[in-house]
Amino acid sequence: xxxxxxxxxxxxxxxxxxxxxxxxxxxxxxxxxxxxxxxxxxxxxxxxxxxxxxxxxxxxxxxxxxxxxxxxxxxxxxxxxxxxxxxxxxxxxxxxxxxxxxxxxxxxxxxxxxxxxxxxxxxxxxxxxxxxxxxxxxxxxxxxxxxxxxxxxxxxxxxxxxxxxxxxxxxxxxxxxxxxxxxxxxxxxxxxxxxxxxxxxxxxxxxxxxxxxxxxxxxxxxxxxxxxxxxxxxxxxxxxxxxxxxxxxxxxxxxxxxxxxxxxxxxxxxxxxxxxxxxxxxxxxxxxxxxxxxxxxxxxxxxxxxxxxxxxxxxxxxxxxxxxxxxxxxxxxxxxxxxxxxxxxxxxxxxxxxxxxxxxxxxxxxxxxxxxxxxxx
Amino acid sequence: xxxxxxxxxxxxxxxxxxxxxxxxxxxxxxxxxxxxxxxxxxxxxxxxxxxxxxxxxxxxxxxxxxxxxxxxxxxxxxxxxxxxxxxxxxxxxxxxxxxxxxxxxxxxxxxxxxxxxxxxxxxxxxxxxxxxxxxxxxxxxxxxxxxxxxxxxxxxxxxxxxxxxxxxxxxxxxxxxxxxxxxxxxxxxxxxxxxxxxxxxxxxxxxxxxxxxxxxxxxxxxxxxxxxxxxxxxxxxxxxxxxxxxxxxxxxxxxxxxxxxxxxxxxxxxxxxxxxxxxxxxxxxxxxxxxxxxxxxxxxxxxxxxxxxxxxxxxxxxxxxxxxxxxxxxxxxxxxxx
Numbered sequence: 001x002x003x004x005x006x007x008x009x010x011x012x013x014x015x016x017x018x019x020x021x022x023x024x025x026x027x028x029x030x031x032x033x034x035x036x037x038x039x040x041x042x043x044x045x046x047x048x049x050x051x052x053x054x055x056x057x058x059x060x061x062x063x064x065x066x067x068x069x070x071x072x073x074x075x076x077x078x079x080x081x082x083x084x085x086x087x088x089x090x091x092x093x094x095x096x097x098x099x100x101x102x103x104x105x106x107x108x109x110x111x112x113x114x115x116x117x118x119x120x121x122x123x124x125x126x127x128x129x130x131x132x133x134x135x136x137x138x139x140x141x142x143x144x145x146x147x148x149x150x151x152x153x154x155x156x157x158x159x160x161x162x163x164x165x166x167x168x169x170x171x172x173x174x175x176x177x178x179x180x181x182x183x184x185x186x187x188x189x190x191x192x193x194x195x196x197x198x199x200x201x202x203x204x205x206x207x208x209x210x211x212x213x214x215x216x217x218x219x220x221x222x223x224x225x226x227x228x229x230x231x232x233x234x235x236x237x238x239x240x241x242x243x244x245x246x247x248x249x250x251x252x253x254x255x256x257x258x259x260x261x262x263x264x265x266x267x268x269x270x271x272x273x274x275x276x277x278x279x280x281x282x283x284x285x286x287x288x289x290x291x292x293x294x295x296x297x298x299x300x301x302x303x304x305x306x307x308x309x310x311x312x313x314x315x316x317x318x319x320x321x322x323x324x325x326x327x328x329x330x331x332x333x334x335x336x337x338x339x340x341x342x343x344x345x346x347x348x349x350x351x352x353x354x355x356x357x358x359x360x361x362x363x364x365x366x367x368x369x370x371x372x373x374x375x376x377x
Numbered sequence: 378x379x380x381x382x383x384x385x386x387x388x389x390x391x392x393x394x395x396x397x398x399x400x401x402x403x404x405x406x407x408x409x410x411x412x413x414x415x416x417x418x419x420x421x422x423x424x425x426x427x428x429x430x431x432x433x434x435x436x437x438x439x440x441x442x443x444x445x446x447x448x449x450x451x452x453x454x455x456x457x458x459x460x461x462x463x464x465x466x467x468x469x470x471x472x473x474x475x476x477x478x479x480x481x482x483x484x485x486x487x488x489x490x491x492x493x494x495x496x497x498x499x500x501x502x503x504x505x506x507x508x509x510x511x512x513x514x515x516x517x518x519x520x521x522x523x524x525x526x527x528x529x530x531x532x533x534x535x536x537x538x539x540x541x542x543x544x545x546x547x548x549x550x551x552x553x554x555x556x557x558x559x560x561x562x563x564x565x566x567x568x569x570x571x572x573x574x575x576x577x578x579x580x581x582x583x584x585x586x587x588x589x590x591x592x593x594x595x596x597x598x599x600x601x602x603x604x605x606x607x608x609x610x611x612x613x614x615x616x617x618x619x620x621x622x623x624x625x626x627x628x629x630x631x632x633x634x635x636x637x638x639x640x641x642x643x644x645x646x647x648x649x650x651x652x653x654x655x656x657x658x659x660x661x662x663x664x665x666x667x668x669x670x671x672x673x674x675x676x677x678x679x680x681x682x683x684x685x686x687x688x689x690x691x692x693x694x695x696x697x698x699x700x701x702x703x704x705x706x707x708x709x710x711x712x713x714x715x
Contacts, residue, residue, distance in 0.1 A: 009696075011624075011696045011697060014697050015697075015698075046701065047701060048695060048697060048699060048701070049695050049697065049699025049700050049701045050697075050699065051699075052699040052700060053697060053698055053699045237697055373702065373704050374701040374702050374704075375701065375702065376690070376702055377687060377690070377692060377700060377701070377702060
């Protein structure tokens with residue numbers, strides 16, 4: 001184990017990659033902006049201080065890579081609506097969502113009022129909790145990208161096979177790719193005005209885990225349609241610097257494409273079995289993203305044959321249309337890379353991990369949490 | 378009589394029997410034997426150090442130690458942190474009804490072993506038994522008294538820019554050992570806790586009158602690990618910053634990679650047999666070579682220094698030539714590790 005991991009943390013290899021990046025960067029006469037769109041990359045880049053060792057003209061900005069951060073406030077409001085209007089409800093959630101404040105309250109606050117809200121560590125626990133509590137309505141708050149959808153899909157299939165009647169899914173899952181295109185279009189405006197640059201995002205550091213499911217083949221359009229290079233990248237320092245070096249090489253050679261730096265894990269086609277499960281259980285519909293609004297074909301919805309498990313239907317949840325941000329929080333701009341966390345007026349003043357005002361500070365993979373934890377220097 | 382029963386804590390006949398059969402068996406000495414309400418101590422010292430700590434670790438027995446060893450080493454180490462020679466221990470046991478006597482004896486025997494080896498005496502104590510479910514088998518509290526050495530003045534007020542930060546050995550072993558021994562991750566890996574009394578190691582330094590005036594501050598990085606101790610210092614001394622060099626921080630390969638695997642920060646993980654010492658720069662070589670002559674200090678390293686930049690912050694200079702904040706751990710990541 002140690003030899004394998006140590007290669008991707010090797011200081012000398014990092015230094016070699018950095019040297020290559022520095023000499024390539026001299027050939028680029030302007031500032032270039034690379035965006036990472038995966039929360040784990042956001043954390044790792046901050047943790048290893050990678051922004052600080054790159055050439056002056058290469059900037060890394062964080063995109064909407066954290067599922068908790070892109071989840072609109074109304075998702076929390078819907079969960080609280082169920083708790084307020086129905087008896088015998090148990091809400092199951094992953095830990096990161098627990099402290100996110102909706103338009104009025106958070107799950108954490110509701111729990112302190114005596115509501116039954118439990119934190120899960122694995123989707124496996126959903127079925128066993130439902131079976132152990134036959135008299136309760138078990139509602140799972142389902143968020144995440146294509147990475148988590150297959151395991152949720154498996155649970156839903158299994159619930160149908162076992163004919164479990166007291167389990168419901170509040171679906172907040174998103175499909176990432178169409179949003180990436182919206183982000184490219186959005187960024188055309190703000191990159192030029194905010195960063196005083198004359199182009200859009202110059203390259204993408206593509207997610208490692210998500211790409212494991214969807215595969216390298218899903219990304220070719222980025223270069224073909226928008227002439228933007230991208231690299232599927234692993235999470236260790238050597239991975240990230242190799243990813244950046246490959247992006248710079250493609251810029252210098254004016255030959256944008258998609259490269260797979262993380263080929264030890266990510267294949268060309270992705271995980272076919274996982275993709276099959278997604279197709280089998282979910283339809284694709286319009287989805288609301290914090291920071292980017294409604295985007296067509298980005299939300300996962302349960303197929304008709306599984307709609308008995310749909311919490312929205314079971315609990316007749318009305319439409320919520322709430323303001324996206326509270327207290328002057330600028331999470332919506334942070335998560336599309338329009339501003340850095342440090343530019344938000346609340347950052348490190350009234351907003352910190354103990355008392356977060358917005359989702360990007362709550363989530364352990366949010367850009368604000370990463371900057372707060374590692375980059376307040 | 379193979380389980381602890383409620384009457385053992387009643388104060389009556391059974392309590393006396395428990396004390397005679399078990400407590401005196403392990404800890405009889407001239408202070409304890411009279412079984413008075415308080416121990417009467419004979420101490421000659423201008424200043425005394427007095428410390429107390431409660432132990433609730435789960436599991437009770439873990440690779441490298443148990444709650445008994447931990448409870449006595451922890452209090453000894455706390456006394457050493459203020460420059461005291463540990464002398465006397467008070468021992469309080471809260472035992473859950475139904476706990477196997479054998480378990481209690483194993484724990485008492487551990488305490489006895491460490492106290493004999495480290496030349497501290499258990500001079501007074503108390504035993505309570507609570508109903509099933511009121512505690513988890515056994516909670517141990519130890520209080521300790523030590524005599525403070527002349528010539529030692531340990532306080533964060535004395536820390537100055539350019540002072541160096543020394544750690545006596547590999548970090549993050551206790552917390553990780555506990556975590557893995559709980560089997561929560563579905564795999565087993567034997568990491569030994571570093572649980573140890575550092576009395577003989579620290580006395581090597583305390584005995585050297587050339588060194589003692591230059592030692593400014595000592596603390597054992599237990600809960601919250603190295604990150605918590607360093608951040609506490611700069612929160613008291615907001616006029617100072619601390620720089621830590623990642624490449625100098627001693628950590629075993631196994632611990633390093635397990636932390637990676639579990640995505641936990643080794644700087645925030647508890648140690649139970651390490652000291653952080655802050656001293657002036659001029660004595661650092663001698664301190665380091667003194668530490669290295671002792672088995673518990675063989676991996677000692679200078680890991681950083683005190684600076685007047687980045688005030689109020691702990692900065693980690695990474696292996697890659699970059700830097701980042703080393704933050705105070707926020708929530709207790711691992712409950713009941715000590």
